[in-house]
Amino acid sequence: MKKILFFFRYRYTFIYKVLLFIAAMLLMVYFFPKTARFSYQYNQGYPWTYQSLKAPFNFAVLKTDRELEEEKQVLIQGIIPYYRYTDVSDSLSTFLLNNFENKWSEINGEGKNNLKKRSLNIISQTYDVLLKKGIRSREFSKQSPNGLINLLKGNQATKTPLSSIFTIQTAQDFITESINKAVGIDKKFARTFLVNHLFRNVHFDQETTKMEEELVLSNLSTTYGMIQKGELIISEGELVTSEKFQILKSLQLEFEKQLGGNNEFYGILIGQGILMIFVFLSLIMYMNIFRPAILKDTHQILLILVAIMLMVIPESIFIQNFPDYYMLFPLPLLAIIIRSFFDERTAMFVYLLTTLIIASFVPDGYNFIFLQLITGIITIVSIFKLNKRSQFYITSLWIFLSYSLIYIALLLVRDGSLHSINQKAFYFFAINAMLTLFSYPIIYIFEKTFSQITLLSLLELSDTNNRLLRELARIAPGTFQHSLQVGNLSEAALQEIGGNALLVRAGALYHDIGKMYNPLYFIENQTTHVNPHDELGYEESAEIIINHVSEGIALAKKHNLPDIIIDFIRTHHGNRKAEYFYRMALKEQGEDEVDDSIYTYPGPIPFSKETAVLMMADSIEAAARSIPKPDENKLSDLVDKIVSSQMEDGQFNNADITLKEINRIKKIFKKMLLTIYHIRIEYPE
Numbered sequence: 001m002k003k004i005l006f007f008f009r010y011r012y013t014f015i016y017k018v019l020l021f022i023a024a025m026l027l028m029v030y031f032f033p034k035t036a037r038f039s040y041q042y043n044q045g046y047p048w049t050y051q052s053l054k055a056p057f058n059f060a061v062l063k064t065d066r067e068l069e070e071e072k073q074v075l076i077q078g079i080i081p082y083y084r085y086t087d088v089s090d091s092l093s094t095f096l097l098n099n100f101e102n103k104w105s106e107i108n109g110e111g112k113n114n115l116k117k118r119s120l121n122i123i124s125q126t127y128d129v130l131l132k133k134g135i136r137s138r139e140f141s142k143q144s145p146n147g148l149i150n151l152l153k154g155n156q157a158t159k160t161p162l163s164s165i166f167t168i169q170t171a172q173d174f175i176t177e178s179i180n181k182a183v184g185i186d187k188k189f190a191r192t193f194l195v196n197h198l199f200r201n202v203h204f205d206q207e208t209t210k211m212e213e214e215l216v217l218s219n220l221s222t223t224y225g226m227i228q229k230g231e232l233i234i235s236e237g238e239l240v241t242s243e244k245f246q247i248l249k250s251l252q253l254e255f256e257k258q259l260g261g262n263n264e265f266y267g268i269l270i271g272q273g274i275l276m277i278f279v280f281l282s283l284i285m286y287m288n289i290f291r292p293a294i295l296k297d298t299h300q301i302l303l304i305l306v307a308i309m310l311m312v313i314p315e316s317i318f319i320q321n322f323p324d325y326y327m328l329f330p331l332p333l334l335a336i337i338i339r340s341f342f343d344e345r346t347a348m349f350v351y352l353l354t355t356l357i358i359a360s361f362v363p364d365g366y367n368f369i370f371l372q373l374i375t376g377i378i379t380i381v382s383i384f385k386l387n388k389r390s391q392f393y394i395t396s397l398w399i400f401l402s403y404s405l406i407y408i409a410l411l412l413v414r415d416g417s418l419h420s421i422n423q424k425a426f427y428f429f430a431i432n433a434m435l436t437l438f439s440y441p442i443i444y445i446f447e448k449t450f451s452q453i454t455l456l457s458l459l460e461l462s463d464t465n466n467r468l469l470r471e472l473a474r475i476a477p478g479t480f481q482h483s484l485q486v487g488n489l490s491e492a493a494l495q496e497i498g499g500n501a502l503l504v505r506a507g508a509l510y511h512d513i514g515k516m517y518n519p520l521y522f523i524e525n526q527t528t529h530v531n532p533h534d535e536l537g538y539e540e541s542a543e544i545i546i547n548h549v550s551e552g553i554a555l556a557k558k559h560n561l562p563d564i565i566i567d568f569i570r571t572h573h574g575n576r577k578a579e580y581f582y583r584m585a586l587k588e589q590g591e592d593e594v595d596d597s598i599y600t601y602p603g604p605i606p607f608s609k610e611t612a613v614l615m616m617a618d619s620i621e622a623a624a625r626s627i628p629k630p631d632e633n634k635l636s637d638l639v640d641k642i643v644s645s646q647m648e649d650g651q652f653n654n655a656d657i658t659l660k661e662i663n664r665i666k667k668i669f670k671k672m673l674l675t676i677y678h679i680r681i682e683y684p685e
Helices: 002-011 012-031 065-077 091-109 113-133 168-181 187-196 206-218 242-258 264-290 292-296 296-321 323-328 332-341 342-361 365-381 390-415 423-450 456-460 467-475 477-497 502-511 538-556 563-571 579-589 609-624 632-648 661-676
Strands: 059-062 083-087 148-153 158-161 202-204 223-227 232-234
Touching: 002 632, 012 264, 012 296, 059 242, 059 365, 065 206, 065 264, 083 232, 091 113, 091 187, 113 168, 113 187, 113 538, 168 187, 206 563, 223 242, 232 609, 264 292, 264 342, 292 296, 296 323, 323 423, 332 342, 332 365, 332 390, 332 423, 342 365, 365 390, 390 423, 456 502, 467 502, 477 609, 477 661, 502 563, 502 609, 538 563, 538 579, 563 609, 609 632, 609 661, 632 661
Parallel strands: 083 148
Antiparallel strands: 059 223, 083 202, 148 158
C-alpha cells in the first residue's frame, strides 16, 4: 500500500497528463459516428481500382435525386386540384329580396309594380343560376392537364370542368347577356343590382389538394431494380459509368444501414479507440522529441487537447445531423489558434492529426484531406508573424480563395469539366472563412483560461503608453529608462541566439515595477545628492531593495498581467544577494554577525532562456551606469565579470541555455554598450 501511495505521490503530474489524454480520447470517440463505413472510394468517370466487386447481399438500386424529382413533378402535375362549393342559395336569396325592395324604392319610388315584378323575376332567375354553377375565387394553385377540378359539395367530389364555374368577369358577362335578352324590365337597375351582389362561393381547397399530393407521392417508388447476392457489380479496371455509380451508391447506403447491430457497434467503437490511441501516441512522441517544453507544461497540453476537441466534436455532430453542411465548420480556425500560441511546426502537426481524425468519418475522405491540408498550410503561412489584427481578415480571404480554387481543381481532375459544380459550395466556403474571424475572441479566452500568451498580447503589453508603464515613467523615471535599456539589450541577445524576443522585451519593461512603491530608494531615481539609505541600517535598506520583487509581483497581479510576465519579476534577481548592503554589513559587523537570509532575494532562479537573458541584461545595464568614464575595456570586463559571477552562483542551472549561447550574448551586450555610451576607437596622434 505504501509503495502505491509513494508511486502516486511522486508521479501525480505524469498521471494527471495521462488522464488528460485518455479523457480527450474517450470524449471524442463518444461523439464519433457509430455507423460502418463503405471501404471503397469511387468517382463517376474513373476506372474501378479495386478487385471485382460482387454483391454481399440483396439490395435495391436507388433512383437518382434527379430522376425522383422528375417523377414527382409528373405526378404532381397530374393531380386534379380540389375546390369546395359552399351552398348559400337560400340565405342569399332572402338577403337579395330584402335589398331589392329598399333599392327599388330608393331609385324608382312607389308604383311601377309590373316593371318591378318583371325585374325581380329576372334578377332572381339570373342570381339563382350564378349561385348554383358557382363563382370561384381568385386563388388557384395549378391547372390540371385536362382542365378539370374536383368540386367538393359536402363530402362528395365531382370532376367538373373549371370553365363551367364562373369568375367575376364571366359572371358579369352572363348578367349582361341575361339582362339584354329580357323584356319589360329596368335593365340598368337590374344589371347594377346583380353586379353589386355577386358572391364567390367556390374556393380552392389547399388542404385537401395537399393531402392528395402526399398520398400520390407516398406511392412513388424510390428504386428501379434489384441486385441479387453474389451478382457481379463491377469488374477491376471497369469504368464507373453513371449507371454503375448509382448501383455502387445504393450498395454503400444499404451497407451502412445494415451494419448497425450491437456486434458491429462494438467493433466500430474498438476500431475508433485504436485509431485515437495511435493519433495521441503520435502527438506525444512529437512533443517528447521536438517540443519537450510543451509536454512539461500541463496548461499547454490542455490547450492543445481542448482546441482539437473543439474541432472534432462539433464536426462529428454536424456529420450525423446535418451531413450536407459539414463544410460550414471552419477547420482552419484550429491552425490559427495553435499557431497563435505555438510555432509553425507544432501548428502544422496538430492540424494534420486533427484533419486525419475528422477524415475518418466524413464522406469522400481523400478530397477532404487534400482540401483541408492545403488550406491549413496556407493559413499557417499567412499568419507566420501574427502581429496585426488585420492579418485575421487577410487570412480569412486566403482561406476562401484556397477552398474555392482547390475545389474547382478537384472537380476538373475528376470530371474534366465544371458541369457538376455546386454553387452552394462557395457559399459554404465563404461562411467557413468568415467564421475563422472568431479566432480573435477565442484566442483571448484561451489566453485567460490556460494562462498563456500570444504575440498580439505581448505587443499590447510592450506598448509604453499603457497605464501601468505610464505610471512607472511618471513615478520612477530612472527605473523606466533602465527598463527600456534592459529590454533593448535582452531583445538583441534573443534575436541572436534564438528565442522569444518580444516576450523578453515585455518582461523587461515590467521587471522592476515594484520600485514604484519606494522610487527614491533606488539610485537611478535619485536626482539630487540626498540618499535616503543614509538614514537607515543595512538590514532595513536591504529589505526595501529586496521587497521590490514581491511588491512588483503584487502590483502585476493587481493589473492582471500574465503569469509568464510575472515570472520575469520573480526571477530577475534569482536567489542572489543585495550585494552592496551585504558587503557593507560584512565589513562593519563581521561574517558571524550577519544573517545571510536577510540580504538574499527569494528567487526562484531563471528557468528559461528568456528569464536568464533578462537577469544578465538587468545586472549589466545597472552596473554599467556606475562606471566612471566607461571605455571599451571597462565595459568588456564588466560584462565578463557579472556573467561569470552569475554562472558561479548557479543562476542558470535551470535555464535551457548553453555556454556557447552565453558567449554570444556577452558579445552582443559589449557591442550594444559601446553604442549606448558612444565609445569610439581612440585614433593615434
